[in-house]
Amino acid sequence: MVTLEDVARHAGVSLATASRVLNGSTRQVGASLRVKVELAAAQLGYRTNVAAQTLARGASNVVGLVVHDLTDPYFAAIADGAMRVAEEQGLMVMIGTTHRDPQREIAYVSTLNAQRVRAVLLVGSRVADEQLTRQLREELDRYRETGGRVACVGQDLLGVDAVVPDNRLGAAALARALAGLGHRSFAVLAGPERLIAPMDRVAGFADALEELGLPAPLVLHGSFDREGGYAAATQVSGVTCVFAVTDVMAVGALAAFRDRGIRVPEDVSVAGFDDISTLRDLVPSLSTVRLPLAEMGARALEMALAPDEGARAQVVTGEVILRESTRALG
Amino acid sequence: MVTLEDVARHAGVSLATASRVLNGSTRQVGASLRVKVELAAAQLGYRTNVAAQTLARGASNVVGLVVHDLTDPYFAAIADGAMRVAEEQGLMVMIGTTHRDPQREIAYVSTLNAQRVRAVLLVGSRVADEQLTRQLREELDRYRETGGRVACVGQDLLGVDAVVPDNRLGAAALARALAGLGHRSFAVLAGPERLIAPMDRVAGFADALEELGLPAPLVLHGSFDREGGYAAATQVSGVTCVFAVTDVMAVGALAAFRDRGIRVPEDVSVAGFDDISTLRDLVPSLSTVRLPLAEMGARALEMALAPDEGARAQVVTGEVILRESTRALG
DNA sequence: AACCTCCCGGAAAGCGTTTTCCAAAGTCTG
DNA sequence: CAGACTTTGGAAAACGCTTTCCGGGAGGTT
Structure with a gap:
């Protein structure tokens, strides 16, 4: 496994310089060194070790998505919208399917917290159960205390950003x-x-x-x-x-x-x-x-990612569409 | 953010012991210390930092899934099957959608490589293009050289495990x-x-x-x-x-x-x-x-995860089902 | 020419785990 | 009961990156 240090040595520069060239930094690097580093990286086939990067930076570049069932086109559409904005922002998406088991949803939040994902999106309706809601909220709070961002799609969960249909x-x-x-x-x-x-x-x-x-x-x-x-x-x-x-x-x-x-x-x-x-x-x-399911997913992720604080709720209103399955009575 | 060190200190044990108790290890820990550590972890609300864990262990617990379009039920079904086995094995799933752009598929393999995912599943048909195939293969080889596992679903890519319909x-x-x-x-x-x-x-x-x-x-x-x-x-x-x-x-x-x-x-x-x-x-x-789409996804992931070496191909045969859309002539 | 700034490169201190060694304390054998 | 194992706990060295801090050189100003 070729590391950044290998690249630096091969290019004859310091670790710091190699890092600055390859993995983005506010700092500039002189043209000649930059080229050397890029060349070395290409030659050696260097691939950033994201785990190390995440650890060092203290922030990952993945977001979590928790849905009930991916084969349900409702969730697929929302997930698709969210994934589109993730892609735009250069983020990877980790998906968990609960199969409508509330405990699983809570477990996923915990896991995603452990992954230190940048944001988690909770998609879909939840049961009105005191205890489960409290457990979920506890888990979410723990996550948010350490900088995690959360948004819900399709269902309001008080105190959390949400995109919900009326x-x-x-x-x-x-x-x-x-x-x-x-x-x-x-x-x-x-x-x-x-x-x-x-x-x-x-x-x-x-x-x-x-x-x-x-x-x-x-x-x-x-x-x-x-x-x-x-x-x-x-x-x-x-x-x-x-x-x-x-x-x-x-x-x-x-x-x-x-x-x-x-x-x-x-x-x-x-x-x-x-x-x-x-x-x-x-x-x-x-x-x-x-x-607008895809848009709802997209907006929710955007909202979760936005630095702005304070729980917000975006309400989208549905549009009645009459087609063939309903007919006018005499 | 509460770290393992906090837990260890709070429990009055060493880092090593805390690690062994909380994050699984072959080593035993005495009952009394074990309880202390678990208590401390619960009290402090400790959550493993997966990035650090991945770095230290040199192996992550996520698998990657590359599909063309999640809203297409074909891919959703396969993804669902794969996610089921991932869940069973305690793995998280990272999904990328290429929207049928071969370049994007290659880019995802690279990204998933950077994430050091345990395995990647490539789902769906690819175009027959010399150069693209070569690029993809290069990227896959780079990944596999360092222990990455790959499997294809729905399409054979020579030298890679695959589950394909005939x-x-x-x-x-x-x-x-x-x-x-x-x-x-x-x-x-x-x-x-x-x-x-x-x-x-x-x-x-x-x-x-x-x-x-x-x-x-x-x-x-x-x-x-x-x-x-x-x-x-x-x-x-x-x-x-x-x-x-x-x-x-x-x-x-x-x-x-x-x-x-x-x-x-x-x-x-x-x-x-x-x-x-x-x-x-x-x-x-x-x-x-x-x-059997879901099963194909499941089998592919199982195959990719199986330690056994050597490229294997599982062929699934389709079953003709005649329904109403076809009628018998005269 | 002396002084101040900027800019760029490098050394090194983390980031939070795991795991390898050691050492100490049991537990058996003969 | 001595010696040989087996357990169990801890110290400390990785893992691969980012980023802070420093120092030196270039450029600009009196």
């Missing part, structure tokens, strides 16, 4: 749009009861219906994925419109209705939330609330 | 299956001309047709994504069956046919390759060649 507002807008199509009876496929983001969407949706003087929707809980949507949709009957709190769940619902011989949108309308682009080719195309 | 065989089997349905005239949506994996699929498909005494397919090139499939499909006419070398491209083709008013499978049959699970709810459901 779930209530988006869901309410969707409810009004669907009511505008003439729908009066609704079901909501709601995801797990304790998960915060979906519950906000349910609440926003229900509140808007109430304001419009419409009957409260039938709320069905299920897991926060395609299967949950499918399972919940099998229990739906007697409504003209179904709101799945997630596009992914809506896909499950679509499948369930197809299997049951219920036509969408002729027999029942279906709407989702998120506007996952991988899903744009579904038939019928899905009405939804568009969220 | 693209020719899979495509040939698909061709035979489609011919078995009565199809005689085919188009192939083939992706970029220089990309190796898709070209193998095209070749396997064409060879099988020839063996069957059927006319050669119309081969249309395009980009290796949904848009490429869409664009290529707009030029298709006069065939009863279209083979897109990728499910993702097949989705584009489906969309194109829909826009052109061409019904699938009534007017034309469409088949893909990969069996992306996110796409299972498409209507019509896609005939394809199933590849």
Whole structure:
């Protein structure tokens, strides 16, 4: 393994000079020495030892990303956005997937802290559990005490920078749009009861219906994925419109209705939330609330990296998009 | 920042002892001291500085993953499989996305080398370009010279461990299956001309047709994504069956046919390759060649991590799955 | 010419671990 | 109970880089 010292010796300069030439520094190095060093480095095939660099500098050039499930296009989109800004800033990205296990999320924060990553992004909704939240916060505080930066995407965690969609507002807008199509009876496929983001969407949706003087929707809980949507949709009957709190769940619902011989949108309308682009080719195309997922990931990382102090929250508002899966009633 | 030295002092033991207790070692430490150290660490909130550890140990506990595009479910599935084994082995994963830029792939290998990652996984097909391949190989060799381990997924790179689908065989089997349905005239949506994996699929498909005494397919090139499939499909006419070398491209083709008013499978049959699970709810459901993507990622990482020397290649064979997008003729 | 500044190169002190040696204290054997 | 092992704890030398501090030379000003 060729070290900086080898390069320095080979170039006939000091370690300090070699370091200044190769690994960036505020200090200038004279042209002749600079060339010698660069040549030596190239000849020997020198590669900086990042661990040593990190140790000496006291700061690494990697950021951490904690997501629930990378194969879920929602998370993939956000991760992609974040990775784009990481790349711009010359940072590497370390990813951990929790598979929706809160303990794992906490463990990852701890590990990323040990790695002394520059920032960590927590992506996705968390369950409303006193103890887990406290544990997570403790871990985050420990990390931040020593200069770590944290931001959340998709869910607010008090005292932490966050980029969050206005779930209530988006869901309410969707409810009004669907009511505008003439729908009066609704079901909501709601995801797990304790998960915060979906519950906000349910609440926003229900509140808007109430304001419009419409009957409260039938709320069905299920897991926060395609299967949950499918399972919940099998229990739906007697409504003209179904709101799945997630596009992914809506896909499950679509499948369930197809299997049951219920036509969408002729027999029942279906709407989702998120506007996952991988899903744009579904038939019928899905009405939804568009969220700029990649941008959210990007903004969150930018925010976490920004030197500015104080917890900030950026709220992004979703845009209702009506497509083929919802139809206007007579 | 609390260091191991702080912990040692607080516990009244030496640095060596503290290290042995907290960060794993072959050496035993007496029960009483062990407890003292653990207590001190917990009280002070000690977190190992991984950079220092890596430097001292000369080996990190992270692996690198280089993919083209994380939002493409093909890569997400493979990455997910690899991450599962990383998690099992207590390794962190660093991901780089090249966005199909070969230079970027090379740059990532270099960066991951600098990080002294334990292994790097190169996922996805590469272009057949002399010079780029040589550059990549040089970078890989440099990495491997110093103990780095490398494995490829989805594409063979001579001299490197690899888990690859048998693209020719899979495509040939698909061709035979489609011919078995009565199809005689085919188009192939083939992706970029220089990309190796898709070209193998095209070749396997064409060879099988020839063996069957059927006319050669119309081969249309395009980009290796949904848009490429869409664009290529707009030029298709006069065939009863279209083979897109990728499910993702097949989705584009489906969309194109829909826009052109061409019904699938009534007017034309469409088949893909990969069996992306996110796409299972498409209507019509896609005939394809199933590849165990997650498992491929997992096996590749296991192979890279295994101490055994010598380049090995694991070939996985695809399984033809006929669904609704292909129909039997007369 | 004397004095001040700047600039650039090098020596060396860290950064926080791991690990190799030693030494001391047990634990066995015969 | 002496000698030979085996454990267990500690001192200190790496690991490969960054950065502070110093000194010397070049250039500019009176």
